[in-house]
Amino acid sequence: xxxxxxxxxxxxxxxxxxxxxxxxxxxxxxxxxxxxxxxxxxxxxxxxxxxxxxxxxxxxxxxxxxxxxxxxxxxxxxxxxxxxxxxxxxxxxxxxxxxxxxxxxxxxxxxxxxxxxxxxxxxxxxxxxxxxxxxxxxxxxxxxxxxxxxxxxxxxxxxxxxxxxxxxxxxxxxxxxxxxxxxxxxxxxxxxxxxxxxxxxxxxxxxxxxxxxxxxxxxxxxxxxxxxxxxxxxxxxxxxxxxxxxxxxxxxxxxxxxxxxxxxxxxxxxxxxxxxxxxxxxxxxxxxxxxxxxxxx
Ligand SMILES: [Zn+2]
Numbered sequence: 001x002x003x004x005x006x007x008x009x010x011x012x013x014x015x016x017x018x019x020x021x022x023x024x025x026x027x028x029x030x031x032x033x034x035x036x037x038x039x040x041x042x043x044x045x046x047x048x049x050x051x052x053x054x055x056x057x058x059x060x061x062x063x064x065x066x067x068x069x070x071x072x073x074x075x076x077x078x079x080x081x082x083x084x085x086x087x088x089x090x091x092x093x094x095x096x097x098x099x100x101x102x103x104x105x106x107x108x109x110x111x112x113x114x115x116x117x118x119x120x121x122x123x124x125x126x127x128x129x130x131x132x133x134x135x136x137x138x139x140x141x142x143x144x145x146x147x148x149x150x151x152x153x154x155x156x157x158x159x160x161x162x163x164x165x166x167x168x169x170x171x172x173x174x175x176x177x178x179x180x181x182x183x184x185x186x187x188x189x190x191x192x193x194x195x196x197x198x199x200x201x202x203x204x205x206x207x208x209x210x211x212x213x214x215x216x217x218x219x220x221x222x223x224x225x226x227x228x229x230x231x232x233x234x235x236x237x238x239x240x241x242x243x244x245x246x247x248x249x250x251x252x253x254x255x256x257x258x259x260x261x262x263x264x265x266x267x268x269x270x271x272x273x274x275x276x277x278x279x280x281x282x283x284x285x286x287x288x289x290x291x292x293x294x295x296x297x
Contacts, residue, residue: 012069019074038144044133058125114143154185205245
């Protein structure tokens with residue numbers, strides 16, 4: 001008798017108790033493993049047909065997905081006791097700054113949600129449940145996208161220029177003081193729309209940039225979204241954003257926007273306010289998702 005979703009989850013929880021990292025594991029190794037599994041999710045058939053191999057392909061992916069989940073549960077933030085020692089072994093966790101710890105926790109959590117969604121979809125596809133299989137597969141794909149942060153347009157690096165915040169291959173943090181942090185990101189020029197790459201100190205939120213294509217100057221204000229409220233006034237939207245600005249902390253922003261599409265972002269997303277040389281707000285760019293939003297005053 002094939003196990004159902006709940007039984008497989010219990011199996012993963014059981015397995016997770018025996019997870020002892022032998023080789024230096026890293027966040028990127030987990031992400032890579034996740035990506036391989038997520039990409040293998042078969043397209044559920046739109047109708048039942050004889051000799052369909054899809055259920056068998058789904059079945060074959062269940063066991064590796066359970067093992068992957070067990071690894072994630074093993075270092076999941078809600079596993080008291082095991083958490084600190086395991087995360088520390090995996091990522092040199094105690095040496096990370098609070099921001100880096102949050103990043104590790106968040107990535108593990110997103111990967112866990114994605115892996116659970118995949119397991120649920122695989123079980124439905126294996127069982128030949130066409131309607132559920134289809135729904136669950138698209139949810140699983142969405143979760144995978146979130147976990148992989150496709151569209152991400154920034155990375156934080158240490159002061160040596162090329163070293164990552166912490167070396168994901170070894171889990172070793174290469175520096176400690178946060179004031180050495182640099183932010184490398186891509187953003188579109190408000191004048192010519194050309195996407196350019198910039199390199200700034202992550203300890204200041206406000207920076208004057210020069211477009212390499214049109215040579216026009218523009219400024220950016222960068223931070224993470226804490227909360228976003230949109231009040232619909234019909235012809236315009238009024239926004240109230242709480243932001244944790246780089247190197248500064250919480251700030252509140254309010255602005256009106258007459259563009260037709262609402263600006264959307266999730267808490268934690270890194271956002272750049274883009275100001276034209278005239279000092280007027282011209283766009284919001286979501287550096288986490290790569291979404292661009294032109295503001296119309
Ligand atoms: Zn330009």
